[in-house]
Amino acid sequence: MNVPERPGDEVSAVEAANTELYAAFEAGDLDRMGAVWADGALAESVACVHPGWPMVRGRTAVLRSWALIMANTTYIQFFLTDLDIRVDGEVAVVTCSENILTAAEEGSGAEFAAGGKVVSTNVFRGTETGWRLWLHHGSPVLTPAEGEENDE
Amino acid sequence: MNVPERPGDEVSAVEAANTELYAAFEAGDLDRMGAVWADGALAESVACVHPGWPMVRGRTAVLRSWALIMANTTYIQFFLTDLDIRVDGEVAVVTCSENILTAAEEGSGAEFAAGGKVVSTNVFRGTETGWRLWLHHGSPVLTPAEGEENDE
Numbered sequence A, B: 001m002n003v004p005e006r007p008g009d010e011v012s013a014v015e016a017a018n019t020e021l022y023a024a025f026e027a028g029d030l031d032r033m034g035a036v037w038a039d040g041a042l043a044e045s046v047a048c049v050h051p052g053w054p055m056v057r058g059r060t061a062v063l064r065s066w067a068l069i070m071a072n073t074t075y076i077q078f079f080l081t082d083l084d085i086r087v088d089g090e091v092a093v094v095t096c097s098e099n100i101l102t103a104a105e106e107g108s109g110a111e112f113a114a115g116g117k118v119v120s121t122n123v124f125r126g127t128e129t130g131w132r133l134w135l136h137h138g139s140p141v142l143t144p145a146e147g148e149e150n151d152e
Helices: A008-027 A030-036 A040-045 A059-071 B008-027 B030-036 B040-045 B059-071
Strands: A047-049 A076-088 A091-103 A112-127 A130-140 B047-049 B076-088 B091-103 B112-127 B130-140
Touching (some): A008 A030, A040 A059, A047 A059, B008 B076, B008 B091, B008 B112, B030 B059, B040 B130, B047 B059
Parallel strands (some): A047 A130, B047 B130
Antiparallel strands (some): A112 A130, B112 B130
């Protein structure tokens, strides 16, 4: 993790907010997911890109999209790698790789399956209720990864 | 465009910086592309996700990736839609849809071809040399778009 600009406790708070996004998804808990995302004056400007999706804008539409995805997810677990956190004023930009484990298809003989890799940008805003997610942008990694300086 | 938080001139400056990213790509001009991206103390922390790619980190690796992509692009033109600009302190978050026109394949009989749609998050930092790109995250839109509240 690269943390050049802020005291450790602030970066830790951002990291905790980022972890909670994935924990809420893993738990399939829409209330927790709702608490992760910005609300109030920021509600209209929240935006979310699920891997392969167009941009979804606005808190209501974003939470509806999560409800749909979670309803269609039997099991999912995230292993975050390549985590980078930058805080500048009231904006925090987190980038990470999501290594995903999902339920295996029925009849495959396995219980779990590697569900691919997603790279994500998560932008948080500092609010009176702590760091709240303002933008999530996840995208599928379709090319073979050869480390960070992949140039295929 | 949604611009709730800042004077118009600042938003205009961010929009100009965002436009220049795509103009530099269209022109295949690596010098212009280099001028778009943050440098100096921010050089190590710049990051870029091309559609379908893993995260590329660091100014050197990012510009190398652009050089490779531009060398392999005969013709490209961007039509940006759904542009949204948010400025908070020295951080500006731009989201947009890139509607792409590329050179048609040889023998297709057409000169140009629709090259698909990409959604992008572009994070700029205010610096002494103006707004410089700090993070670009582009991702392919793989599902049919039914407007912003797509929920497939």
